[in-house]
Amino acid sequence: MSAAAETLVRVDDLKMHFPIYAGLLRRQVGAVKAVDGVSFDIYRGETLGLVGESGCGKSTTGRAVLRLYDPTDGSVEFEGGDIAALSEGDMRRMRPRMQMIFQDPQASLNPRMTVGSIISEPLIEHRDMTVQERRERVKELLNAVGLNPDYINRYPHEFSGGQRQRIGIARALALDPDFIVCDEPIAALDVSIQAQVVNLLEDLQQERGLTYLFISHDLSMVRHIADRVAVMYLGKIMELAPRDALFATPRHPYTQALLSAVPVADPDIEANRQRIILTGDVPSPSKPPEGCVFCTRCPLAKKLNDEKCFTTAPQWREIEPGQFVACHFAEMTNDPAVLAEGTPDTV
């Protein structure tokens, strides 16, 4: 990715808080801070991977970026314009340029609509086309996602999981978007099918110059598909780096723990791995810890026992060119001296 790459989407200090009401008078007593100050850029034509464990706010971020939610705070710029501030009508005009692919192809397709009508629905809404033109366009799209165009009149249940996800992709492509948020698009698919869908997504990106925000918990797949990767934890981004940098030299203790937890399909590697096992559970997003949100589980924080970790939220800083980390001690994380002693949780 060249440095001169054009920024397509810029997310700045995005916050998505869901209020909690309680008491006799239903006063707001707090908020679930699903997304709590997230900033990143997505360059045209790239794939930004967004990884994290369930509940970390990655899907909420994806939806807020498409303004499926109205963000609590912060801005989302698309080609320089803040879509968070757009009126509903203007937003409607923007919609065709930004699309989404959902996790569960089974649940996101209306079982009573034919494939043709599912895919042509956005066309009816946003394009002025004759019935014949629309039909041609649907066939073209089915072809593009590797489905037989003759299947146009079939219903979703007649397809396998992988094929259904292709239908979902065709629907997302119908309006020639620039930007697609892929929300766990392969999580519900079998291993052998996952590869097919990922290949399809890559091919489409090449052909159409698409930009992806690829949300996933599958680090190995993100590693394959993404140009840059952002790691989220408890509503915040912990680390954002070019793919190779992130996987080779992760700076944030959370990233390190996450990467070490991914099982590798090689018994030799597995037998000799030093795995960082995190203890405890993720804190509730309605009561995130003071200081660094990761401090309650951070092996480094435990080891150093530095007050800063528990009182001050770490700066979001660029530690290497293109590699951003939110950790007070990012410089130390890869220091052999620190590692040598071994954290109590390193097995």
Next chain:
Amino acid sequence: MKNLKLLLATTAAAAIATTSALADGHEGERGRDGEVKIIYWQAPSTLNPYLSGGTKEVESASLVLESLARFDNTGAIQPWLAESIPTVENGGVAADLTSITWKLKEGVTWSDGTPLTANDAIFTWKYCTDPNGGCAQASYFDGVENMEALDDRTLKISFSAPKPFPYTALVGSESPIIQAAQFADCLGAKAPECTEANFGPIGTGPFTVAEFKPNDVIRFTANENFREAGKPAFASVLFKGGGDAAGAARSVLETGEFDYAWNLQIDPTVLKAMEDKGNGTVVTAFGTSVERLHLNQTDPDPALGDARSTTAKAHPFLTDPNVGKAMSMAIDRALLVEVGYGAGGQVTCNVLPAPEAYASTANDDCKVQDIEGAKKVLEDAGYKDTNGDGIRETPDGMPLKVLYQTSTNAVRQDTQALIKQWWTEIGIETELRNIDASVFFGGDPASPDTFQKFYADIEMYTNNFAGVDPEAYMANWQCKEIPGPDTQWQGSNIQRFCSEEYDALSKKMSETAGLEERAKLAKAMNDMLMQSYSIIPLIHRGGVSAHANSLGGVLISDWDTELWNIQDWYRKK
């Protein structure tokens, strides 16, 4: 005065008959026959007949509350709490007909043991005529100017004008005497606050109230202070309410759980089948109820707006007696009885079918259906089917189309359908309509569907009069009784019949005392109405009840309550 004597003679005969029935080996201790169970499927809501004029309330209260005189099953007047019936002859009624003097029987006490006095009667009058009381029986005291007690047992009632038929106030089951002591604090607006008294009036009758559950059940026990020895034969009465007529009939005729069931208006064939089980007997009492058609004499055309169904415009064809006559001739009344009423109905050609003395025979031709004759009448009167659509037109070309309405009720709808068919045969097109009874009879001036507003050509319902004297009833059809917007649609001349001659007869009757003369006048008025064909009588309706075969002494009457002689009921052994 001869006729009144006759009437009294019949009374005496009836009294003898009653006595002879008693002599029939049924005498004995009071309360010897245990409990009698009566079911009224419409349950009484109070035992104070002055606060609710409903039949069910009046009939249930009559076990407790009594009046000076009552009517027996033949319609003859009987002295009850009074020693005898006052007449002009015996000096009880003033010669100028402006007062009547009643003498109470000696030794009558209330069930609490205190003596009945003329003051109780006077109190009753005051109670009912209090302007804030909303007394349902106030009309019984119409014309009463004053009541005074000449002594404890003598009551003098003065009228504001001569009253040829003075037996209204405190006569009959609907205006019984209530105890002054019990209701002393219940006058006027306070009447509803006396729940205890209203639900358990102290009376002079054969029974006293042991328990009253409004709209459900009443338990009566024999009145220990009842004036007649050895009566009543039953120690207690279970007076159950609620359910439906069929269920009530079943409980007497089929399961034998009850001894007496009232008002069994059900399909006659069903009732007959039940009776055939052999448990009980269906009995009928004919009073003055007549199911009739009223032919609107004014124009109900909606186009008239506020003037609709008012005397402002006469009806285009129903004012012609020939049309009404044809309509009447086309009806097979016997079939209507068979289909809808069975034992509970008789064919009649009079709006005033009873008592016997008042019943006219001048119109009896109507008893037989004559379709051809009806057609001829119409033909001759110039109503011809000129355009061949099967419907006749008036000479000025207006088709004979009528809107025929009544209340919602299975029998009435059957009747409507049959009549529509016959009228179609004679070339009159009929549109049927039925309205919920509570709306139809509701009298709400704002509703277009009340029978008083009569926004239709023809309507059908039953009416009658209480007691035996038709004067007030016949006065209903005077011109001044026509309902209209100026009277908030109040008025009883529903079909808007108006004849000076009729009004004159009515006036004359209100001044005539002789029974024979009164009967002649009443018949003349009846015939005049009949011949105007503004009313077409259909069926003389009776009250249908049933009693268990083991229950003796039942003499069903429509002139008083059906339970008028319950003190004489007994259990057959």
Next chain:
Amino acid sequence: MLNYTIRRLLIAIPTLLFISFVIFFIVKLSPSDPTANLPLTIPPEVREKIRESLGVNQPLVVQFYLWLKQLMISEPLYWSNQWFGTNFEVGQRIISYQTRSPVMDIVIQRMPQTLIVVGTSYIVGILIALPIGIISAYRQYSWFDNAGTLVSMIGFSVPPFFSGVLAIVIFSVLLGWLPSIYDTTHTVTDWDSFVVQFKQMIMPVMVLALQTTAQISRFLRASMLDNLNQDYVRTARAKGLKEQTVVLVHVLRNSLIPVITVIALGVPAIFGGAIITEQVFKVNGLGQLLIISIQAGDVPTVQTLTFMFAVLIVLFNLIADVLYGIMDPRIRYD
């Protein structure tokens, strides 16, 4: 939970006021007249007097205000005097047009028989429904399940005015085993009178229970079927539990959660009585009172009864919600 309950109760107050207002105007606007059922022999001017004495002719708002005042002030004061021996000055209570007596007295008089008959039928219905629902679900599509479906269909589709009369014809008329008319004055004092009471309750209770059974058993069946397919059932079996324990402890407990709330929501109907069944068997309860009052245009009674039902419905909705929270540990209200 307490917070939630209090909040719901507070919200209920304006709701109930609004409901009573709406009911009042609907009842008032319906073309009914308290004198409509009187014999035609009673002349119009007398009727007018009666209407006047009942206060029917006052403006609607005044009537509503009076009713509300009676309900909110007079009645509580009166009952306080009755129960706690206080000595408040009691204004006019709510008076029925029809009986001219306080509505609440009649309601209280009728409450026991309604509760005994309809309440028993509800309990009996539920007791029958539970095993049917459980077995039908556990043996789905077996002959038992099909028979249960048939019975439920009958329960749903056959109205009590048919089933009730059929029962009377069979058991009272043909067999003569049971009375066709319920004696509300009967009191149980010894074994014999208990038998009489039991016999007169059998038919109304069973006719009503049929409907309850139909509804609850179907509901439980559906709920059981949902739960039988849950993963935790497999876990329970994998733990080596007996089938009986799996079904009656693990599955039933979960399946009852929605069913219990349905049962709770049905309780106000017990107080409401069963209009048709009461009519058929002459169990003159609250349902019969309501229907008679409607027919008689007895607005205060209709209004008071419907308001009571509204209160009960609101209350039991709340109870259902709270029960849900108690039954299902996942639900927490605050």
Next chain:
Amino acid sequence: MPLNLLGKCRVNGVQKRRVHSVSSRNAAFERLQCGGNRLSRTLCTLPSITCELSLQLLLRFFMQGRLRCEIMALVSPSMVASSAPQPTTESAVSGEPVITVDNLHTVFHTQDGDVHAVNGVTFSLRPGELLGVVGESGSGKSVTMMSLLRLLPMPPAEITSGEVHFGGQDLLKLGTNALRDLRGGDVGFIFQDPMTSLNPVFTVGFQLTEPLRIHMGLSKADAMERAVELLELVGIPSARERLKDFPHQFSGGMRQRVMIAIALACDPKLLIADEPTTALDVTVQAQIIELVKELRERLGMAIIWITHDLGVVAGIADRVAVMYGGQIVEYAEVKHLYDDPKHPYTKALLQTLPSHEFAHGDTREERLVSIPGQAPNLKGPLKACPFAPRCEYVHQRCLDENPPMFDVRDGQQSRCWLEDQT
């Protein structure tokens, strides 16, 4: 310091109980394996108060006849010092097979016809061995394992043939009651979704003590004590307090630990884990995997671990069975399988995974290898190799005849005609 005490014992007296683990200050019995009472195989433990009993005390009980053991191997305290502190995996994987499955067939009778979900599965497991069963959805791996203890709803399922030997009995012929004693007793289960696999309306304590009470006959109080031990065993902090909590009050990982505790409650000889980490996040998955590894070393039971994740299996399994179309298509030592997969499906499956080697620069340009086509439709009995339509080595024989299992080397087996040397 742990020590192994293996033997059969019968507890004499009123309480027929089984010593599970006894620890004293100096020594701990890791396992005192008891065969239980003759007829019912009801297992039992001594009440937990006796956990403080010393080895001497236990031996005294033994001498007094209150504990009667047919001792197979008794490691004396003196030997403890010299013996290896922890049994290695190798030493655990030894002896007679715990379970032997032979030619198992399971059919689902559906309205659309019979679905042959399991088509002749054969495998065996020795004590302490961990068998990874890998396959995609619909490959029959779960159905196979459910069939072992007949946990499938029957109907519609039917086990049409096969034998399952466990503890000297054929489970498919065993009576319902005896089978029920095994479930949750000698055979523990862990399921995929810890969210739904626990009953939401009962406390964790209740659900955990259920098997203890029915299989071991413990009193409520004793069962609670044991439950606390079990929760501590699976690493749940403040175990005693958490017994009163409901499943929804636990996080996903903690819930799966509870499931494991339930499965281990009665010291199973065999633990069947059906995708136990699929629904969990990677960091939690790592925790659970570590836990199972540790427990297996301590308790020595055989484990069947069903998963679709080849990565998970690589780290923990001794042997791997790859399933496709209701059959095991490859069965091998874990090393052999990953180093030199034989079956085309295994090969393809391994190739679909994105490269995991950090050193290899930009993986972006490499396309993922995908397996074309769809999972097989299992209506009707297998007449050909179910993988044939998607196989790049397919030839006529594959379409004519379903291949048998061929031995390749060192216990590696492949169900592919390519291995037919004849």
